[in-house]
Amino acid sequence: MALRLRRGTNVERSLITPADGELIYTTDTKRLYIGDGTTAGGNPVDTAGEFLGSDIDLNNYNITGTGNINTTGNINVTGSITADGNLTLGGNLTIGDASSDTVSFLAKVESHVIPDVDGARNLGSSSNKFNQVWANTVHVSQDVNATNINA
Numbered sequence: 001m002a003l004r005l006r007r008g009t010n011v012e013r014s015l016i017t018p019a020d021g022e023l024i025y026t027t028d029t030k031r032l033y034i035g036d037g038t039t040a041g042g043n044p045v046d047t048a049g050e051f052l053g054s055d056i057d058l059n060n061y062n063i064t065g066t067g068n069i070n071t072t073g074n075i076n077v078t079g080s081i082t083a084d085g086n087l088t089l090g091g092n093l094t095i096g097d098a099s100s101d102t103v104s105f106l107a108k109v110e111s112h113v114i115p116d117v118d119g120a121r122n123l124g125s126s127s128n129k130f131n132q133v134w135a136n137t138v139h140v141s142q143d144v145n146a147t148n149i150n151a
Helices: 010-014
Strands: 006-008 023-026 031-034
Touching: 010 023
Parallel strands: 006 023
Antiparallel strands: 023 031
16 A cells, blocks of 8 residues: 655645644645644655754654655664565675574574684683584694594
């Protein structure tokens, strides 16, 4: 379902009191207004050129539509994000912000897992070990410490 906006001239806008959260676009001044249910004509959404230049409070409202969202800056979300389709991320990634956070993979890894520095990263720890490792070949360039080895 497409997002629908009330539209008309600036004079027409000033003669109505839009409902709380209702968007109005003026076709002559090319401005966007949002209703609060009490202000005649609604409240202007601040702009900087053709782009939004301030915050929009969308508490208890949804945005539904098609197309792209392009932003310069940060996106801060409290809650969960659900995305269908592919997700492409660039730059350095930090997943989690505490040692109590976990990551669950329900998919297969389709690339090599390579550390950023040779010989500087661990896979597991003395207190959090992987249960089993399935591999075709294991190459080791230093010592191997083992309790039991079964062929």
